[in-house]
Amino acid sequence: MRNLMKPLLLCLGLLLALQVQASTRVLYAGKNQPIGEVETYFMGNELVVTAQVTEVGWCLSASHLYVGEQAPTTSAPGQFPFQHELGCSLSDTYRVNVAAADQYVAYHAVSKQSAHPIGGTVSYMVQFPGDDSYLKAYIDGMGPYDAWCIDIGRSITPGTTYTNCELRSLNDQDLGVVDREENLGYAGWILNQDWSLYPEYSWKEIQAALWKLIDDNPPQNAAGGISWDEAKALEIVNMALQNGVGYTAASFEGLVVLCKNTNGVVNRQITLVAVPVAGFFIGEDTAWAQGSSNWYNSKGNMIGWGSYFLEPYSQP
Template sequence: MRRIFIAALVLGLLCIGAPAMAQTEDDPFATDLVAGQHTDAGDVLVWNDDDYLYVKFLAKDGWCLAETHLAVADALAAIPQTGNGKPEAKNGKSPAVNGNPIPGQFEYGECYDPCVGSDTFMIPLDDVGRGTLYVAAHAVVQKPGGLDGLEGMLPDGVTIQVTFGYEGGPAYLPEVTVTGGTTLDGIYPGWCVNTGINIEKCRDYLAAVYSSCGDIPSGAIDHPENLDLVNWIINQNFVGQQGSNGAYTYGDVQRAIWRLVDDDPEHETYTGYDESRVGEILAAAYANGEGFVPGPGDLVAIVLVPEGGQVIIVVVPVPCGEGEETAWGFGPRFVEKGNWGTYFTYTVE
């Protein structure tokens, strides 16, 4: 998702340059991770305890981290820059000025292949000091396309909350809210997988995350071999389309999914479906969906296995990919012209 920082840039420079109060992991200081000067590719989160400063790079919206570079110091001049601490060439009497930042000389950093969704650094406060700290957070971000790119960014676990379907709605679970500070955070349409376990609305569940095109834990789904047919179905957008026996409903689609993946698809007492329309969906899936693998721009089912709740799938777009960009934690620029590298401040009390 691209955002052009115009008014936000002015406001951000006024606000982000000011020191932040000490934060916790549950309530961190946050600034955008800006790629290519104009694209919000994630966040940089900062918090501390009595002994350590924590800096977390968190990618989002399909972006991931190929490299991270981090410098933290008690003075801006202590961050590696061209001409560090040298005065302007005006008889050698002007105050020291900033130069272009040099991420390759930053003290902390990692490289990843394949790229990852997040990276966290734990820095002893005895090494960087307390009070106002200057933070330069640089990354090389990628937006890999295709299923491999998406699967490489999936977190191991998330927190989920579901809403229940309503007449004329888009899905059996019209909104599955995914949180937890991961690359999967968002709101997605969802479908139930197994009928023998309930899931409650407006309740948080911790859930493990799996790609429907990858390995699924034994016992989570009765017939994972049919997930290719499920992926084909969710890419046809049946809900609301006219079939031979009227418009397809989310109940028709849900019943078809149960028939494909669950050993007891009739256990569910839900009646919001038409058997003839369910048969049409299944016949089309068997005729066209064998071996279907979602590609860039398609939809893919991501399997969520909650603790104490029903296994569900959420429908997630497969990214198309946008190459590679350099990114910085948003704040004032080191120099007015040239390199657009930025820094921000954080206060440890």
């Protein structure tokens, strides 16, 4: 019995040693609108700062972070030492190497509000095939929208309404369930091309190109009830790789639909829905993690409403 208990005790001790004490602060957009939380904790020689959007319809497009042993002297986020471009993300994480000392922290983000319930649960139904896309999609009964499969490994049943589907932005930096997230920007480029100007490419080649860019096991010639010209599909892939770096959506934004089972596991085909750019975002605001200190000018007047806080050092 002693031999069995010793490994268990060692594992328990390891888990206790890895426990961390985290601080959680509200993330406000426009001073008065809570949209999420910012959590900070020390892990070894790192300070981990994680923002999580919890308000449906909001996302973060950029963030700026200050971490230091001295209080920040400027309230200008662009002068903070750490920055992220986030697209339209629901989460954001920094890991900053620090000394074993208390650290001042200021977290700022550019927040956006969408006309679509990003981060929320929607009903979803597809029809197959579309007139000029692989699928026609309906989100909460609205549509039809052009839609595409970016997940060849799962299936979805046309005409069936799924009610446990999470809506995310194509530009989310951390979807976590797409095989090759690094190529999602190229999918956005494909969505924004007027393919009617290139009649040599059908929607079947477009769908094949998306699979080749995003799926770990893309089909070579036929799948999903369709076949295509393989050479032309590869031409679209090459065009996207050459022209899609840092694309700006001109006509269509992308929504990614993740339909889940009762255990919260994505179990239906992940689809990319093209929605018009116009009206996609209905607002933008600055956002700050709630702090305990503000910035003041030489006359003692508060500068803006941003704030920072002191995170006491604690060794896990």
